[in-house]
Amino acid sequence: MTEARHSSPEAMIKTLVPSYPVYCVRPKTLREATERFLDRFHGRVLYAVKCNPHPLILKGLYDAGIRHFDTASLAEVALIRELFPDARAYFNHPVKMRAHINTAYRVYDVRHFVVDHEAELAKVIDETGGQDVDILVRMATPEAGAAFHLSAKFGATPQSCVELLQAVHKAGLRAGLAFHVGSQCVNPGAFGTALGVARDVLTAAKVELHYLDVGGGFPAAYLGVDVPPLETFFAAIEQGLKALKLRRDCVLMAEPGRILVADSCTLVTQIALRKDSRLYINDGVYHSLSETVHGGTRLPVRLIKQRGAASKQMTDFTVYGPTCDSTDVLPTPFALPDNAAEGDWIVIDRIGAYSNALSTNFNGFHPETFVEIDETAA
Ligand SMILES: Cc1ncc(COP(=O)(O)O)c(C=O)c1O
Numbered sequence: 001m002t003e004a005r006h007s008s009p010e011a012m013i014k015t016l017v018p019s020y021p022v023y024c025v026r027p028k029t030l031r032e033a034t035e036r037f038l039d040r041f042h043g044r045v046l047y048a049v050k051c052n053p054h055p056l057i058l059k060g061l062y063d064a065g066i067r068h069f070d071t072a073s074l075a076e077v078a079l080i081r082e083l084f085p086d087a088r089a090y091f092n093h094p095v096k097m098r099a100h101i102n103t104a105y106r107v108y109d110v111r112h113f114v115v116d117h118e119a120e121l122a123k124v125i126d127e128t129g130g131q132d133v134d135i136l137v138r139m140a141t142p143e144a145g146a147a148f149h150l151s152a153k154f155g156a157t158p159q160s161c162v163e164l165l166q167a168v169h170k171a172g173l174r175a176g177l178a179f180h181v182g183s184q185c186v187n188p189g190a191f192g193t194a195l196g197v198a199r200d201v202l203t204a205a206k207v208e209l210h211y212l213d214v215g216g217g218f219p220a221a222y223l224g225v226d227v228p229p230l231e232t233f234f235a236a237i238e239q240g241l242k243a244l245k246l247r248r249d250c251v252l253m254a255e256p257g258r259i260l261v262a263d264s265c266t267l268v269t270q271i272a273l274r275k276d277s278r279l280y281i282n283d284g285v286y287h288s289l290s291e292t293v294h295g296g297t298r299l300p301v302r303l304i305k306q307r308g309a310a311s312k313q314m315t316d317f318t319v320y321g322p323t324c325d326s327t328d329v330l331p332t333p334f335a336l337p338d339n340a341a342e343g344d345w346i347v348i349d350r351i352g353a354y355s356n357a358l359s360t361n362f363n364g365f366h367p368e369t370f371v372e373i374d375e376t377a378a
Helices: 009-016 026-042 055-063 076-084 096-106 118-128 159-172 189-205 230-242 258-264
Strands: 002-006 022-025 044-048 068-071 088-091 112-115 134-139 146-148 174-179 184-186 209-213 252-255 265-275 278-279 301-304 313-321 334-337 345-348 371-375
Touching: 009 022, 009 301, 009 371, 022 055, 022 258, 026 055, 026 230, 026 258, 044 334, 055 076, 055 209, 055 258, 068 076, 076 088, 076 096, 096 118, 112 118, 112 278, 118 159, 134 189, 134 209, 134 371, 159 174, 159 189, 174 189, 252 301, 301 334
Parallel strands: 002 371, 022 371, 044 068, 044 252, 068 088, 088 112, 112 134, 134 174, 174 209, 209 252, 278 313
Antiparallel strands: 022 265, 146 184, 265 278, 265 345, 301 345, 313 334
16 A cells, blocks of 8 residues: 655654554665666666565666566566566576466566576476577575575586586577675675686686676665675676676676665554563564564664653663564664653664565564655655
């Protein structure tokens, strides 16, 4: 459900007095982050839809110039192709159901597919007829400073990449190589390492690449993490590319999610009950805050009092989510004014990535209210 526009989360609270979680989307911040990436990355930028598929976010990205989308399910493919008929969807999940490959190709005009195994390559060729389709081989990368090591699940070994690239070439299809250094990767060197593995693969495969996809992983500035500037990641990529002998027309691609959208949302939650230094709020780990557990993410928070002024004295509060599950508790406390009380709002910033996207309906709770913040009106 989308309500109106407000000049700030504070103004929204005054108007809606919400007892339900409210996502405040910041289109201006989203546009700036997107333009920054588009301006500085010397290649094609695909937004990773899984990170935040809300239509307000997708529309903001499109308005900022994104025309390519990393889609990892048929539902995401359909969403993008129906919202933006002139945009391209890339089916970048290495494991797909046959019916989804078929429908993506025939109904939604998807022409780029990722594989990391010979059986998946056979499926894609089978379902598309092996005509007018480009195949990117997903390469595993060494673990190197990411909160989520995606190569634990996906990616072929260097030797398998060589064989897969040769098989793609033999099938008469255009080949690409893709990797993902892991999400929330704070180590720019991870890209250099991955490109070093790519260089060895290409030397052995002797197959010309039409695409090189360096994935996502660019980190957001959460609390307690040292995040190098985005430029150092791009410099590491440029440096790594120098050692690769790519065709002049090889398309360089990136698939950022988090870095584009993390700052673009603020979540307003409300305190249902206080017990000493324990706060029970209306959102939690089964809903918008699961990354606090799985990724150790720490987010900037502040209190808005329903009545009176906030105390200057701060207390560390243990924060519990709304469900009846005892694991619905945040792993790190929130530092808030020590007069936090029932009815006050906790405003959580930098929560645009992997938040609403991961929310379940568990126990009858589901944050679904989105409003826009007009940052020019503040
Ligand atoms: C294949 C692929 N591409 C891109 C992304 C986006 O990564 P990030 O949000 O870390 O930039 C992911 C995240 O899981 C992914 O699996």
